[in-house]
Amino acid sequence: MYDFAADIASCARDVEAALGELLDSGRLSGPGPAAERVVAAMRHGSLGGGKRLRPLLVRQAASIFQVEPARSLTAGLAVEMVHCYSLIHDDLPAMDDDDLRRGRPTVHKAYDEATAILAGDALLTHAFALLADPRCHPDAEVRIRLVAELAAGSGAGGMVGGQMRDIESEQGSLSADDISTLQAMKTGALIRASVRMGAILGGAEPRALSVLTAYAEAAGRAFQLADDILDVTATAETMGKATGKDAGAGKQTLVAQLGLDAARARLAQTVNDALSALRTFGPRADGLRATARYFASREN
Amino acid sequence: MYDFAADIASCARDVEAALGELLDSGRLSGPGPAAERVVAAMRHGSLGGGKRLRPLLVRQAASIFQVEPARSLTAGLAVEMVHCYSLIHDDLPAMDDDDLRRGRPTVHKAYDEATAILAGDALLTHAFALLADPRCHPDAEVRIRLVAELAAGSGAGGMVGGQMRDIESEQGSLSADDISTLQAMKTGALIRASVRMGAILGGAEPRALSVLTAYAEAAGRAFQLADDILDVTATAETMGKATGKDAGAGKQTLVAQLGLDAARARLAQTVNDALSALRTFGPRADGLRATARYFASREN
Numbered sequence: 001m002y003d004f005a006a007d008i009a010s011c012a013r014d015v016e017a018a019l020g021e022l023l024d025s026g027r028l029s030g031p032g033p034a035a036e037r038v039v040a041a042m043r044h045g046s047l048g049g050g051k052r053l054r055p056l057l058v059r060q061a062a063s064i065f066q067v068e069p070a071r072s073l074t075a076g077l078a079v080e081m082v083h084c085y086s087l088i089h090d091d092l093p094a095m096d097d098d099d100l101r102r103g104r105p106t107v108h109k110a111y112d113e114a115t116a117i118l119a120g121d122a123l124l125t126h127a128f129a130l131l132a133d134p135r136c137h138p139d140a141e142v143r144i145r146l147v148a149e150l151a152a153g154s155g156a157g158g159m160v161g162g163q164m165r166d167i168e169s170e171q172g173s174l175s176a177d178d179i180s181t182l183q184a185m186k187t188g189a190l191i192r193a194s195v196r197m198g199a200i201l202g203g204a205e206p207r208a209l210s211v212l213t214a215y216a217e218a219a220g221r222a223f224q225l226a227d228d229i230l231d232v233t234a235t236a237e238t239m240g241k242a243t244g245k246d247a248g249a250g251k252q253t254l255v256a257q258l259g260l261d262a263a264r265a266r267l268a269q270t271v272n273d274a275l276s277a278l279r280t281f282g283p284r285a286d287g288l289r290a291t292a293r294y295f296a297s298r299e300n
Numbered sequence: 301m302y303d304f305a306a307d308i309a310s311c312a313r314d315v316e317a318a319l320g321e322l323l324d325s326g327r328l329s330g331p332g333p334a335a336e337r338v339v340a341a342m343r344h345g346s347l348g349g350g351k352r353l354r355p356l357l358v359r360q361a362a363s364i365f366q367v368e369p370a371r372s373l374t375a376g377l378a379v380e381m382v383h384c385y386s387l388i389h390d391d392l393p394a395m396d397d398d399d400l401r402r403g404r405p406t407v408h409k410a411y412d413e414a415t416a417i418l419a420g421d422a423l424l425t426h427a428f429a430l431l432a433d434p435r436c437h438p439d440a441e442v443r444i445r446l447v448a449e450l451a452a453g454s455g456a457g458g459m460v461g462g463q464m465r466d467i468e469s470e471q472g473s474l475s476a477d478d479i480s481t482l483q484a485m486k487t488g489a490l491i492r493a494s495v496r497m498g499a500i501l502g503g504a505e506p507r508a509l510s511v512l513t514a515y516a517e518a519a520g521r522a523f524q525l526a527d528d529i530l531d532v533t534a535t536a537e538t539m540g541k542a543t544g545k546d547a548g549a550g551k552q553t554l555v556a557q558l559g560l561d562a563a564r565a566r567l568a569q570t571v572n573d574a575l576s577a578l579r580t581f582g583p584r585a586d587g588l589r590a591t592a593r594y595f596a597s598r599e600n
């Protein structure tokens with residue numbers, strides 16, 4: 001019987017321990033000795049919490065193909081490092097200008113802006129170094145596909161492009177379709193990459209990969225819808241960060257477009273879409289099923 | 301007979317044309333449509349000039365192993381994209397705060413800070429996407445080694461770490477050794493990666509790779525020494541940017557430490573070191589020889 005609470009907790013523990021070991025100035029690859037200050041900022045921006053949902057998705061997708069958690073961890077770390085770099089850069093004064101994240105000072109507050117920019121750059125860079133390491137997977141063909149997947153999810157046609165569209169959207173009004181595209185890129189692309197990377201590690205056939213991609217895209221939409229709903233409904237207390245912030249900053253969400261009830265209905269439908277995509281898989285996909293439901297339950 | 305002027309001009313033309321074609325919102329890989337604004341900023345920060353010395357080094361090192369220029373171009377573009385991203389981020393107000401580069405507004409001036417941060421992030425990301433593409437090299441093993449090499453040269457133990465040390469050095473005085481380490485990382489690491497990537501494309505044996513690495517490290521030192529000398533001796537007119545700036549900003553250089561004459565003597569010795577490393581190669585290394593000399597001649 002699959003136990004989601006145990007899975008997410010064990011994955012988070014594994015990620016925290018492995019990142020802590022990896023982010024050490026003596027261990028980061030390079031011709032010179034890694035600069036201590038940038039490594040400290042990388043640690044500040046990536047250790048000490050986080051639900052580690054993206055490594056969880058890598059692990060769960062890989063486990064469909066009987067890949068042991070220990071064998072999908074490195075790829076999960078790479079995605080997590082990209083996620084953490086994006087938070088560090090998004091928090092910068094020139095972007096969302098946030099002082100706090102998870103109740104702690106953001107990297108540019110704990111250090112300074114230059115250090116935060118460099119720490120983000122280095123996390124992004126070392127994510128690819130991790131994927132290139134044979135410890136990630138013995139087959140170079142698999143590793144290079146992971147590189148391609150992570151780069152596609154993170155770049156101008158993925159996460160970075162979504163962040164750009166999000167910033168631009170503050171200056172004008174978007175249609176519901178435009179908001180969907182923006183969100184599919186800003187948060188969806190990395191969720192999609194995580195699931196696909198797990199599938200690639202498992203040697204998924206094209207059909208299985210395409211089914212899992214459909215799951216991931218629906219799960220990503222659910223994640224963002226739940227986040228938008230949460231932004232409207234949660235109190236600052238339960239979140240530990242400022243809420244209603246997106247609406248206040250003029251950010252456009254589907255909740256603002258559709259209203260809360262319609263957004264909730266759409267969320268339920270989206271979770272169903274995610275679950276339907278998995279119907280060809282047996283109990284081995286229970287992890288991914290539970291995660292899709294978890295994404296939606298975050299609104300509570 | 302090797303013709304350096306023709307080589308550098310043809311390489312720069314090839315890089316400019318290929319980058320221009322590549323940096324198109326329809327061509328950048330990703331699950332969504334690349335955001336036009338970030339692509340425009342990526343173009344601003346990477347097209348329209350530059351000597352393209354890093355792709356030249358990739359090409360010249362590869363040509364020792366009879367790799368045609370067209371077959372080393374993609375790897376060269378990846379290094380150049382990393383170089384351009386680093387310039388965009390270094391120019392930011394939180395870093396060197398430069399308004400002009402090559403006589404044109406820097407990316408954060410032409411666009412804004414957020415866009416410049418994202419454009420840099422995207423260039424770095426798509427550099428790895430390029431290396432992952434089979435058009436870079438048909439063998440996945442070669443491509444993944446290129447990824448490892450570029451990441452090592454660009455990360456916390458390479459370029460980013462060097463930039464961090466450079467910023468930190470403004471607050472304290474460094475020994476000549478510390479300055480050498482800083483420079484070997486900040487500019488040397490990417491020069492080293494360029495030469496090694498060319499050698500890897502050419503299937504260099506470990507011994508050849510290690511000899512070429514020694515060349516690259518010496519050439520990188522020569523490049524930086526010449527730059528420091530130039531900073532002191534050139535007029536703003538010939539450079540097209542503010543000079544004497546490094547000294548003014550409290551940046552520490554070997555010229556300040558050793559004096560101009562000793563720095564020039566060291567530059568001559570360093571070029572000799574670079575040339576000596578190439579002695580096992582015949583005329584096929586004339587390109588790399590000419591480039592090492594060119595690095596030193598920049599002081600004139």
